[in-house]
Amino acid sequence: MAGHVSIHNVSRRFGAFAALNDVSLDIPAGELVALLGPSGSGKTTLLRIIAGLDFPDSGQVLINGEDNVARHPRERGVGFVFQHYALFRHMTVAGNVAFGLQVRPRGQRPSKAEIKARVAALLDLVQLGWLADRYPIELSGGQRQRVALARALAIEPRLLLLDEPFGALDTKVRKELGQWLRDLHHGQAITSLLVTHDQAEALELADRIVLMSQGKVEQIGTPAELYTRPASPFVLEFLGEANRIPCVIGEGGLALLAVSGHALAQSVEPGQAFASPGAVLTLYVRPHDLVLEARSDGPAVVRAIKVAGAFAKIELMLGELALTALTPLHRLPSLHLQEGSRARLIAAQGMSFSAAGAGGSVQFEAPRALVMA
Amino acid sequence: MQMASAKCVGLRRQGGVVNVIMITVALLFMVLFLLLPLITVFAQAFAGGISGYVASIVDPNTLSAIWLTLIVAAVALVVNVVFGLAASWCLARFRFPGRLALLTVLDLPFSVSPVVAGLMLVLLYGRQGWLGPWLEAHNLKIIFALPGMMIATIFVTLPFIARELIPLMEEQGADEEEAAILLGASGWQMFWRITIPKLRWGLLYGVLLSNARAMGEFGAVSVVSGNILGLTDTMSLDVKALYDGYNIVGSFAVASLLASLALVTLIAKTVLERQFLGRSTKEEVSA
Ligand SMILES: Nc1ncnc2c1ncn2[C@@H]1O[C@H](COP(=O)(O)OP(=O)(O)OP(=O)(O)O)[C@@H](O)[C@H]1O
Ligand SMILES: [Mg+2]
Numbered sequence: 001m002a003g004h005v006s007i008h009n010v011s012r013r014f015g016a017f018a019a020l021n022d023v024s025l026d027i028p029a030g031e032l033v034a035l036l037g038p039s040g041s042g043k044t045t046l047l048r049i050i051a052g053l054d055f056p057d058s059g060q061v062l063i064n065g066e067d068n069v070a071r072h073p074r075e076r077g078v079g080f081v082f083q084h085y086a087l088f089r090h091m092t093v094a095g096n097v098a099f100g101l102q103v104r105p106r107g108q109r110p111s112k113a114e115i116k117a118r119v120a121a122l123l124d125l126v127q128l129g130w131l132a133d134r135y136p137i138e139l140s141g142g143q144r145q146r147v148a149l150a151r152a153l154a155i156e157p158r159l160l161l162l163d164e165p166f167g168a169l170d171t172k173v174r175k176e177l178g179q180w181l182r183d184l185h186h187g188q189a190i191t192s193l194l195v196t197h198d199q200a201e202a203l204e205l206a207d208r209i210v211l212m213s214q215g216k217v218e219q220i221g222t223p224a225e226l227y228t229r230p231a232s233p234f235v236l237e238f239l240g241e242a243n244r245i246p247c248v249i250g251e252g253g254l255a256l257l258a259v260s261g262h263a264l265a266q267s268v269e270p271g272q273a274f275a276s277p278g279a280v281l282t283l284y285v286r287p288h289d290l291v292l293e294a295r296s297d298g299p300a301v302v303r304a305i306k307v308a309g310a311f312a313k314i315e316l317m318l319g320e321l322a323l324t325a326l327t328p329l330h331r332l333p334s335l336h337l338q339e340g341s342r343a344r345l346i347a348a349q350g351m352s353f354s355a356a357g358a359g360g361s362v363q364f365e366a367p368r369a370l371v372m373a
Numbered sequence: 374m375q376m377a378s379a380k381c382v383g384l385r386r387q388g389g390v391v392n393v394i395m396i397t398v399a400l401l402f403m404v405l406f407l408l409l410p411l412i413t414v415f416a417q418a419f420a421g422g423i424s425g426y427v428a429s430i431v432d433p434n435t436l437s438a439i440w441l442t443l444i445v446a447a448v449a450l451v452v453n454v455v456f457g458l459a460a461s462w463c464l465a466r467f468r469f470p471g472r473l474a475l476l477t478v479l480d481l482p483f484s485v486s487p488v489v490a491g492l493m494l495v496l497l498y499g500r501q502g503w504l505g506p507w508l509e510a511h512n513l514k515i516i517f518a519l520p521g522m523m524i525a526t527i528f529v530t531l532p533f534i535a536r537e538l539i540p541l542m543e544e545q546g547a548d549e550e551e552a553a554i555l556l557g558a559s560g561w562q563m564f565w566r567i568t569i570p571k572l573r574w575g576l577l578y579g580v581l582l583s584n585a586r587a588m589g590e591f592g593a594v595s596v597v598s599g600n601i602l603g604l605t606d607t608m609s610l611d612v613k614a615l616y617d618g619y620n621i622v623g624s625f626a627v628a629s630l631l632a633s634l635a636l637v638t639l640i641a642k643t644v645l646e647r648q649f650l651g652r653s654t655k656e657e658v659s660a
Contacts, residue, residue: 051555052555053551053554053555073554073555073557074557074558074559076555078555079555080551080552080555082548082551082552084548086548086549086551086552087549087552088549088552088553088567089549089571090570090571090573099553099556099558099566100556100557103553103556103557103558103559103562103566104557151552151556152556154556155556155557
C-alpha cells in the first residue's frame with residue numbers, strides 16, 4: 001500500500017537558522033510530487049525528516065496516519081536516494097542492491113537465489129546489469145545514481161524519497177528514467193517525493209509541485225496551476241524566465257511607466273482592481289508572450305538575435321529597459337527583424353502582483369493585450 | 374606522481390653541489406644513527422654464536438619476559454580497539470559541549486612523559502596512593518604487578534587508534550550508515566557490515582602503531598612494574614636488567630628480538646600505508 005504523507009507545521013532550526021519554517025504539506029498516496037526550490041531552501045532537510053533521519057523541532061510527520069518517529073526504519077518502508085548517492089564503497093554494485101534484502105530478519109529474508117534474481121532484475125531495470133561486479137569507485141556519476149535508485153527500490157518501499165536522483169545524468173537517460181519513474185506510479189503502489197533543481201523535469205513528471213524558498217512552502221499545485229497562476233513573483237520567476245516591466249496604475253487602468261521621459265504605453269484596463277491609482281508595480285511578461293512587430297517608429301530596438309534550438313531569442317531595449325522575447329525559429333524570417341531594427345511590442349499576456357504580494361494577479365489576455373507602441 | 378617525478382628530474386639537473394651535500398648528510402646520519410646501531414644489536418646478540426643466542430632466549434626469565442610482553446600488548450590492543458572505536462564514534466559523529474576538551478585530553482598520553490605517566494599511576498594506585506588503602510583492603514594488587522603494567526601500557530597507547538579513526542570518520546561522514554538503516558539494517562548490522570569495513574584500513578594501521586608502542590614501552594612500565602625478575606619483567610625491562618647485570622649477549626639477544634618485532638611492524642605498516650592511501654583516495658571520490 002502506497003504511503004500517504006502528511007506533514008503538519010514542521011519546523012527545524014540549526015542554531016539560530018531556520019532551515020524549515022512551519023512547513024505543512026499533504027502528499028496523497030500514489031502521487032509523484034516534485035519538490036522544487038533554490039539551493040539551501042530546505043529540500044534535503046525536509047526529505048531527511050520525512051525519512052526519519054532527522055527530527056523536527058516542532059510539528060509532526062504522519063505516514064498513513066502514523067507518527068513516523070515511533071517506527072523502526074525497517075518498518076517505515078522508505079526508499080531514499082541520497083543526493084550524494086551514499087553507496088556502500090566496500091561492496092560491489094550487486095552487493096549494494098542486495099543489502100536491503102540481506103539484512104532482513106531470517107523469517108522475512110528471501111533465499112539467496114531469490115535475492116540474486118531480484119538484484120539482477122533491478123539492475124536490468126536501470127540498465128546496469130553488466131556492471132554488477134564493479135565497485136562504486138569504478139562507476140561514473142550517472143551510473144552511481146542509478147545504482148542508488150536500484151538499491152532503494154530493492155526493499156519495495158511504499159514511499160520513495162529521491163534527492164536529485166537524476167542530477168548527474170545526461171538528458172536522454174534522465175528523460176528515460178524520469179518516464180520510468182512516472183510509469184511506476186500507474187500501479188499506484190508507491191508514493192514519491194522527488195527533489196529537483198530542474199523545473200522542466202518537475203513540470204513534466206510531477207502530479208503536483210511543491211515550491212520551497214528559504215525554509216517555507218511558497219506554493220503547492222499542479223504544474224499547470226503553478227505555471228499559469230503563480231502565487232508570488234518568486235514562483236513566477238522560478239518556473240521560467242519573465243521580463244519585469246515597471247508600470248503605474250493610471251486613471252484608466254494600468255500604464256507602462258514612463259521610459260525616457262514620455263509614456264510609451266496606451267492604458268489598458270486591469271482585469272481586477274487591486275491597487276489604487278498612482279501605485280507603481282511590476283508587470284511580468286514571459287518572453288514567449290512578448291510579440292514583436294517591425295515598425296520603423298517602434299519604441300523598442302533589437303540588440304541581438306540568438307538562435308537556441310527551436311526558438312530564437314530576441315534581446316531588445318525599450319528605452320533603458322532590457323527585454324527578451326522568444327519566437328519559434330520558423331517564424332523569425334516573417335518578422336523581418338535584424339540587429340538595430342525598431343519594433344512595436346505587444347504583451348499577449350502578463351501578470352502583476354499587488355504590493356502586499358497577496359493574491360491579486362492580473363492577466364492581460366487577448367484581445368486586451370498590452371500594446372507598447 | 375608524474376608531477377613529482379618531473380620535479381625531481383628538474384632538481385637533479387640543476388641542484389649540483391647542494392644535492393651532493395644534502396644526500397651525503399642524509400646518508401651519513403641514517404648510517405650513523407639508524408643502520409649501525411641496528412647492525413650492532415644483531416652483531417652483539419650473535420657474539421656468542423647461534424647457540425649462545427638460543428641459550429639466552431630460552432632462559433626462563435627471558436621467556437617469561439617475552440610472554441609478559443605479548444600478554445600486556447594483547448590486552449592493551451583489545452582495550453585500545455574498543456576504546457578507539459567508541460571514542461572516535463562519539464567525537465567524530467556528534468557535536469556536544471566539551472568535545473574539544475575531550476579531544477585535547479585524548480592527546481595527553483602523547484604529551485606527558487611516560488615516566489610521569491607511571492608516577493601518576495603509582496600515586497593513584499600505589500600503597501600510599503589515593504586508591505591504595507581501598508585496594509589493599511580488597512586484596513587487589515595493581516602497582517608492582519601485571520595489572521599496573523597493563524594500565525601503564527594502555528595509558529601510553531590509548532590515543533593511537535582513536536587519533537587514526539577520528540579524521541577518517543569525519544571525512545567519510547555518516548551517509549552510508551544512514552542508507553543502511555533506511556534499508557532496514559539494525560544498529561548491529563550497520564556497525565559490522567558498514568562502519569567496520571569502511572574503517573578497516575585506518576583501524577589496522579592504528580592497531581599496528583599502538584602495538585609497536587605497547588611492545589617497546591619502557592618508561593611508564595618501568596615505574597609501575599618494580600622489575601621483579603621473571604614476574605614483572607617485559608622484554609624492554611629485561612634488556613636493561615640483563616645489560617645492567619653485564620650479560621651483554623643476553624641483553625642484545627632480547628634487544629634483537631624486540632628490534633625484529635619492530636621491523637616486522639614497520640614493514641606491515643608500509644605495506645598497509647600503500648593500500649590504505651591508494652584506497653582512501655579512491656574511496657573518497659565515491660563517497
Ligand atoms: N546539519 C546542519 N547544520 C547546520 N545547517 C544545516 C545543516 N543541514 C542543513 N543546514 C542548512 O539548512 C539549509 C537548508 O539545507 P538543505 O540541505 O535542506 O538545502 P537544499 O534545499 O537541499 O539545497 P540543495 O539544493 O543545495 O541541496 C541550508 O542553508 C543549510 O546550510
Ligand atoms: Mg539538498
